[in-house]
Amino acid sequence: MTIARHQPIHRLALRVYYEDTDAGGVVYHARYLHFAERARTEWLRTGWPQQSADLRAQGMAFVVHHLNATYHRPARLDELVMVSSWVDYHRPSRLIMTQQIHRADDQPMGALSAGQQAMVSGAGHSGSSGDAGDAGDTGDSGSSAKTLLVSLSVTLALVKMDSGKPQRLPDWLVGG
Secondary structure (H helix, E strand, O other): OEEOOOOOEEEEEEEOOHHHEOOOOEEOOOHHHHHHHHHHHHHHHHHOHHHHHHHHHOOEEEEEEEEEEEEOOOOEOOOEEEEEEEEEEEEOOEEEEEEEEEEEOOOOOOOOOOOOEEEEOHHHOOOOOOOOOOOOOOOOOOOOOEEEEEEEEEEEEEEEOOOOOEOOOOHHHHOO
16 A cells, blocks of 8 residues: 555535534534535545546546544534545555544634635645544644544545446556
């Protein structure tokens, strides 16, 4: 396996809407998976816009092979949450990513408003998907305090859509 060191961290800010919550205004556990999926899609689109279209044209797509989620704290109605995503390492046909969903403890979240995204140098993160504790931080210096809500480890496989067979990751994605 190849370690993907110094990969940029992709960040996507999202607002929590009524549709995301129960009657008490707390986010449903499954909605965090929606937030993470949206962030992974934007990560691919932002980093490799033409290549993402090329994958679709070749009948290939990323599918979730394995996902592990740890829920630390709840998000609530109207809060802004930030989804941070990065690649920890890859195998020939798989990417292993870490995603963390945070709430800024001083709303709104930095300079990004809901729906905005940013790519940030990966030098500030450990690349570890271990439990960062209840008040974890992605490690980017100079940011305001953030509360870790959910941490995810996601294995994505690149497959041929018609057969479901794994495909080798393209060089443009893994730098090979």
